[in-house]
Amino acid sequence: MASTEDSVNAVNRAFSKQSLNYDSIDQENQVLQDMRQQVYHHVSDFLKVESRILELNAGTGIDALHYVTQGHNVFATDLSDGMISQIEKKIIKHHFQDRFICQQLSYDKLDQLKGQKFDYVFSNFGGLNCIDDLSKVTMNLPAILNTGAFITWVIMPPISLWELLWVFKGYGKKAFRRLYKNGVTAHLEGEYFKTYYHSLAQIKNAFGYKFKFIKSEGLCALSPPPANGDFPVRNPRVYQSLRILDSFVRSRFPFNRWADHIIVTFQLSHNH
Numbered sequence: 001m002a003s004t005e006d007s008v009n010a011v012n013r014a015f016s017k018q019s020l021n022y023d024s025i026d027q028e029n030q031v032l033q034d035m036r037q038q039v040y041h042h043v044s045d046f047l048k049v050e051s052r053i054l055e056l057n058a059g060t061g062i063d064a065l066h067y068v069t070q071g072h073n074v075f076a077t078d079l080s081d082g083m084i085s086q087i088e089k090k091i092i093k094h095h096f097q098d099r100f101i102c103q104q105l106s107y108d109k110l111d112q113l114k115g116q117k118f119d120y121v122f123s124n125f126g127g128l129n130c131i132d133d134l135s136k137v138t139m140n141l142p143a144i145l146n147t148g149a150f151i152t153w154v155i156m157p158p159i160s161l162w163e164l165l166w167v168f169k170g171y172g173k174k175a176f177r178r179l180y181k182n183g184v185t186a187h188l189e190g191e192y193f194k195t196y197y198h199s200l201a202q203i204k205n206a207f208g209y210k211f212k213f214i215k216s217e218g219l220c221a222l223s224p225p226p227a228n229g230d231f232p233v234r235n236p237r238v239y240q241s242l243r244i245l246d247s248f249v250r251s252r253f254p255f256n257r258w259a260d261h262i263i264v265t266f267q268l269s270h271n272h
């Protein structure tokens with residue numbers, strides 16, 4: 001069995017390799033672009049002007065750059081060497097050294113940020129699916145947050161209707177992989193590491209009584225997930241119709257928890 005250290009090293013290697021062409025893959029995938037816009041729309045309901053944002057698993061810093069451009073102050077963190085060096089390039093290229101900084105840090109080591117205070121904690125596109133237990137992250141949040149701070153995380157849940165459709169193509173194992181209790185081995189860039197799917201109930205549990213649950217919405221509940229990135233090109237009208245349907249159902253049960261990803265927002269209670 002692989003040790004935790006082996007697994008962390010495999011995650012670092014996989015995402016470091018992927019960091020080299022991550023931005024072009026992102027830009028070329030219409031589904032990913034639409035998902036990011038939906039995430040930004042969700043966050044805009046809670047993000048106050050000139051906030052200090054802590055970003056977890058920031059990748060190459062696409063979202064960090066978006067929020068810095070909007071006037072916020074972003075502290076971007078990621079585990080991977082390659083991702084961090086892509087963020088550093090963006091900081092230098094866009095001359096945002098005063099409001100955009102980054103540090104290589106695993107999100108289960110947030111105790112290392114004690115003494116700092118943030119207004120918002122953001123994590124996008126399933127970075128938090130690389131940890132088995134989200135309370136290893138949430139346990140360190142109260143100490144580094146200002147009162148009333150918001151947290152928005154985008155996480156892959158155990159049920160995605162699009163993935164369940166694989167069963168009709170004869171891929172039962174793939175269709176139900178998210179339901180495996182002890183995680184699933186992911187294969188990325190020739191590296192193998194464990195990933196874990198978190199239900200809304202498990203996420204709420206990890207936040208516990210110090211946080212108030214605010215909202216959850218599905219991303220690609222009925223419309224195709226990013227793995228079907230060419231769907232919008234092949235079936236533009238169907239894609240648009242499914243996205244419109246999504247916009248009606250994504251905040252309602254069960255589509256606010258059954259989707260490719262879910263966007264969840266919590267707030268640190270005032271009397272924590």
Ligand SMILES: C[S@@+](CC[C@H](N)C(=O)[O-])C[C@H]1O[C@@H](n2cnc3c(N)ncnc32)[C@H](O)[C@@H]1O
Pocket residue numbers: 011012015056057058059060062063077078079080083105106107108123124125126127128130131
């Ligand atoms: C799918 S990418 C998402 C990147 C970015 N949030 C985005 O929206 O493009 C997942 C990221 O999670 C990072 N990651 C995985 N495990 C991590 C950990 N324990 N601590 C911090 N980052 C981690 C990876 O290095 C990778 O950059």
